[in-house]
Amino acid sequence: MKKRYITGFDGLRMIGIFAVIFYHIYPSIFKGGYLGVALFFVLSGYLITDLLLKEYKTSGRIDIKAFLLRRLKRLYPNMIVVMLLSTLYMYFFQRNLLNEMRMVFISSIFSVNNWWQIAKGGSYFAKLMAEAPFQHYYSLSIEGQFYLFWPLIVIVLMRVFKRNRTAIFNVLDIVLLLSFLEMTLLFKAGVDPTRIYYGTDTRLFSILMGSALAFIYPSDSAERIKLAKFDRWVFNIVALVTMLVLGICFFFLPDQEWFAYRGGMWLFSFLVCILIAATVHPQLLVNRWLSNPVTAYLGSRSYGMYLWQIPVLTFVELKLAHPKSLPSILLALVILFILTEATYRLVEVPLRRITWQQIRTFYTEKGRRYFLGVKLPITLVTGFVLAVALFLVFTSPDKSKAQNAITDQLKNNEAQMAQQSKNPQPVTTGTPANPEILNKYGISQEDYDAVNQMKVAILGDSMIAMTYNDLSQVFTGAVFDGATGRKPSMGLEMVQETVTQHPEVDHLVIGLGINRNEDQTSLQVSQIDQIMQVAGNRQVYWININLDKSQYYWTDEVNKNLTEADQKYQNFHVIDWYGMTHDKEDQYMTEDMIHPNDQGAIAYTKIIVEALTKK
Incomplete structure (x- = not known):
């Protein structure tokens, strides 16, 4: 079954990444910009589950090995390169930031960065970005844990409930409700909520909301739902109001406010589900609103922008005399876009698309000649630089004691x-x-x-x-x-x-x-x-x-x-x-x-x- 690319999702990604970036730049204005991560969680839950269900429907099975390989090629190359290049910069210009870089790297590779940060007792809400240029990697680990276990869980659910998607939806609702209740019960006014914010258990409900939606409202079924003109008008209005409410949340839902942890994040995630449902349906206008060349460009590069944002903002903050001035912010954004584009074209896309067949061509005589004549010098220089950076990562100081x-x-x-x-x-x-x-x-x-x-x-x-x-x-x-x-x-x-x-x-x-x-x-x-x-x-x-x-x-x-x-x-x-x-x-x-x-x-x-x- 041919997969329909839903262009409006790029618009959602753009909204999410801009919310997060401006939350870190202007936290007093974009008080709820951190909710951009919740948007990514819901969207990721929906897309991944929708993809797995399509595969299960078509072949009666899910190739877990192939799924994980796709995720690895999609996420790891760019993440590793960003960490290594940032390490080189820090070694030459800001060595004090290298502290615990080894553990940052290892915990990120094994998708346990969020739990490592919880264990070492850091605070996400100090908003002193220089304390941890990679503190935002917590969300990548939460998603990594989801990717690792979710395909197997989907297979088990489909077999146990005999493909009864409504029953599975109800089960997921119970689990996500427990996750939300845990967040609510753990929150205490006046106590730093970093443990709740970083925890896989307390953030799982956002991902499961998107996953549950995929079970009862898969993208291929949405195409077959015909809406009357009045229904389309009503749903378009609902989608527009939803977008406005989400925008209000980005400005007026502070990250340590009690409501954020006792209903706010749940409500936000639910509204994102509504927006996803409206975006998926081809007869509604939301997909058109969120689809244009700008959203397509920025949405496709949102992952790289997310990786680079705090390192770039940190380095600019530490090196410029007036880092919060408009010229400094514009310079930071320009550097962010340049680095994102470079790693997108040179790392993310090539390695995401590479196949075993392409690798095997290097063993042919023609492939060897091309490699030795054109790519070998570039490969040697790149490999040397990354090897040096990796050495610096594993020899970085540990000042935790x-x-x-x-x-x-x-x-x-x-x-x-x-x-x-x-x-x-x-x-x-x-x-x-x-x-x-x-x-x-x-x-x-x-x-x-x-x-x-x-x-x-x-x-x-x-x-x-x-x-x-x-x-x-x-x-x-x-x-x-x-x-x-x-x-x-x-x-x-x-x-x-x-x-x-x-x-x-x-x-x-x-x-x-x-x-x-x-x-x-x-x-x-x-x-x-x-x-x-x-x-x-x-x-x-x-x-x-x-x-x-x-x-x-x-x-x-x-x-x-x-x-x-x-x-x-x-x-x-x-x-x-x-x-x-x-x-x-x-x-x-x-x-x-x-x-x-x-x-x-x-x-x-x-x-x-x-x-x-x-x-």
């Missing part, structure tokens, strides 16, 4: 601060200094006494949490509040809470700025102004940041805003951590090149003491 140690220390320190804050007490003066403490931090008895006669609150993000043990040895009577991941937008509430509970505080030491706001902006002048209003006449000492050797780029912007505040307010003072540690990061910082190591924590404490006692 060091990162885990940092995480453990932060958790322990935060737990100690939380214990202190359970029973807030008025700030008191410190106790007499231990000579070992004075010697350790290189401070005088006079300065130690001075800072402990002040009523000090030391507040901020993980920089404060990381150095808490050292700070608390010197600032024995201070109030501490440091939290991992605290954004500048949370600074106002942090200061308000402190001055309310401890009105006697007269010195605020603030370490805030290494993280970005929800809208991906760094510490803003307006946020500093708000905090200064709450601080009133208190002396505010704000510690600037040094992220120059990390994967983050907003050091200059944050420090510039702090310098402006220093000039604007008489009671505002900048503590120059950047000046102390610039070009000395290996001496003062941990593996992440963000937080102070043991020596850095001592220096961090000392520089605060010096700032507060400066004559």
